[in-house]
Amino acid sequence: MQPLLISLAFCILGIVVTFLLFGAAMGDRSEEVQPPKAPEPRQDGFFLEEGMDSSPIMETPTNALLLELEHRARTEHKAAESFVRGPSAESLHASSEPPQAN
Amino acid sequence: MTRPQWELLSGLPQEDGERILALGIRKTLAEGEILFSLGAEASHIYLVERGGVNLTMPVRIGGAQKEMTVEDRSQGQSLGWSALIPPHRFTLQAQAREHTELLALPRTDLFDLFSRNPAAGYAVISNLARVVGQRLQIFQAMWIREMQRYVELRDA
Numbered sequence: 059m060q061p062l063l064i065s066l067a068f069c070i071l072g073i074v075v076t077f078l079l080f081g082a083a084m085g086d087r088s089e090e091v092q093p094p095k096a097p098e099p100r101q102d103g104f105f106l107e108e109g110m111d112s113s114p115i116m117e118t119p120t121n122a123l124l125l126e127l128e129h130r131a132r133t134e135h136k137a138a139e140s141f142v143r144g145p146s147a148e149s150l151h152a153s154s155e156p157p158q159a160n
Numbered sequence: 161m162t163r164p165q166w167e168l169l170s171g172l173p174q175e176d177g178e179r180i181l182a183l184g185i186r187k188t189l190a191e192g193e194i195l196f197s198l199g200a201e202a203s204h205i206y207l208v209e210r211g212g213v214n215l216t217m218p219v220r221i222g223g224a225q226k227e228m229t230v231e232d233r234s235q236g237q238s239l240g241w242s243a244l245i246p247p248h249r250f251t252l253q254a255q256a257r258e259h260t261e262l263l264a265l266p267r268t269d270l271f272d273l274f275s276r277n278p279a280a281g282y283a284v285i286s287n288l289a290r291v292v293g294q295r296l297q298i299f300q301a302m303w304i305r306e307m308q309r310y311v312e313l314r315d316a
Contacts, residue, residue, distance in 0.1 A: 120221050138301035
């Protein structure tokens, strides 16, 4: 009787070990086939001050607009300097843009 | 290196000019370095010896604050005249647009010299009035040009 019980115990132990190994192997595989994680959405936090750009996509149009404004300020400044050198109603409202080439 | 023609010292006898320049503390800025910020206490007026400085004011674009250049100062020109006029607070930010060398003239030393040499003080303040006056006229003209544009857009 005793050898039979020992054999039975070994069989049960073998089955358990087999299941454990199979489970572990399947777990590794399921990790392998998981699709890459999408980047987590950016959270506003301590290091994003109010008023800072939260998206790099916004950076380009913002800087483009800033450059446009600075160009406008320069050309208007030059037009205003011309007015101060020779003040008249005409020079005050003269165009600040150079004539377009044909 | 040729010596700059200082707009602030124009018309001064050479020895008076030298005395004023002797008060200067040499200051070097790397490209992009801030010389002073808007709202800061103005204790020095600056003469640009070499390089250039952009004077900027903040604008909000799409929720972001950006510094917009409204004027620039280069060799021989002065900036920071808020140091000589109450309430002695800068109304612009100054940032080096390239490697820049300046002379920083302390207000207290400058006024002390003016009290001992009123003729030099008169000449410097006259030059300053010319610079400030021209700037006022230019910005008045810019402002009315914008108003004219507003009228034209409104009528369009």
